[in-house]
Amino acid sequence: RMPPAGRFPKKISTCQTGQFICYKTGQLYLLTTPGGPKNMKNETLKVVNSALPKIQDRLKFCFMKKIGILSDTHGRMPAKALDVFKEADAIFHAGDIGSLSIIEALESIGPVYAVSGNMDGSGIRRRFPRKDLIEIGRYCFYLIHEPHLLDIEPATAGVHCVVFGHTHVPFKEERDGVLFINPGSASLPGYKNPPTVALCSLDRQGIKAEIVSL
Numbered sequence: 001r002m003p004p005a006g007r008f009p010k011k012i013s014t015c016q017t018g019q020f021i022c023y024k025t026g027q028l029y030l031l032t033t034p035g036g037p038k039n040m041k042n043e044t045l046k047v048v049n050s051a052l053p054k055i056q057d058r059l060k061f062c063f064m065k066k067i068g069i070l071s072d073t074h075g076r077m078p079a080k081a082l083d084v085f086k087e088a089d090a091i092f093h094a095g096d097i098g099s100l101s102i103i104e105a106l107e108s109i110g111p112v113y114a115v116s117g118n119m120d121g122s123g124i125r126r127r128f129p130r131k132d133l134i135e136i137g138r139y140c141f142y143l144i145h146e147p148h149l150l151d152i153e154p155a156t157a158g159v160h161c162v163v164f165g166h167t168h169v170p171f172k173e174e175r176d177g178v179l180f181i182n183p184g185s186a187s188l189p190g191y192k193n194p195p196t197v198a199l200c201s202l203d204r205q206g207i208k209a210e211i212v213s214l
Helices: 035-040 048-060 078-086 101-107 122-127
Strands: 013-018 019-022 028-031 044-047 066-070 090-095 112-114 131-136 139-144 162-163 171-175 176-181 196-203 205-214
Touching: 028 139, 048 171, 066 078, 078 196, 101 112, 112 131, 171 205, 176 205
Parallel strands: 066 090, 090 112, 139 162, 162 176
Antiparallel strands: 013 019, 019 028, 028 044, 066 196, 131 139, 171 176, 196 205
């Protein structure tokens, strides 16, 4: 539906080049010619309904603040992890999920992105890939379970953060401008570590992560 002549959504934020979403209505608008928000009054805005299904997930994350990260639950979902994630805008699971009930519990909080691990059964492997590339706002995350199967050069590929699991040992390190995060195991920690998860905060300055003991 076109806005009335001479009237345009007041609160607009750039999602991609030439694409804008209205905070109030959630509708996606596309400038018919190149231009930014400052030129909106001189442009005709068009609702692009056909594009919405393809970028629906991306639009949901345009203004994300916090991501909950966990791995290696092996069918066990600690209640403390759900409490840590209660204000998360989305959740990443880095594999060895163990049961689809884990995903259902996490989905009660928000959208869940997950990969399957080497110990996951066929039901989970059919639903989730072994690796996934996730774009959230200006940031790109590479999600994989086993770190030795990493098949890209993250910095060259434009990846800002690699999330992995498998070792059951929490890890956080920046290499060549790329943040690597292993949240550890939320239910079966190794090497006398406590159960752990991770929290990521996104803002214009970058990605900040912390390991949280349960």
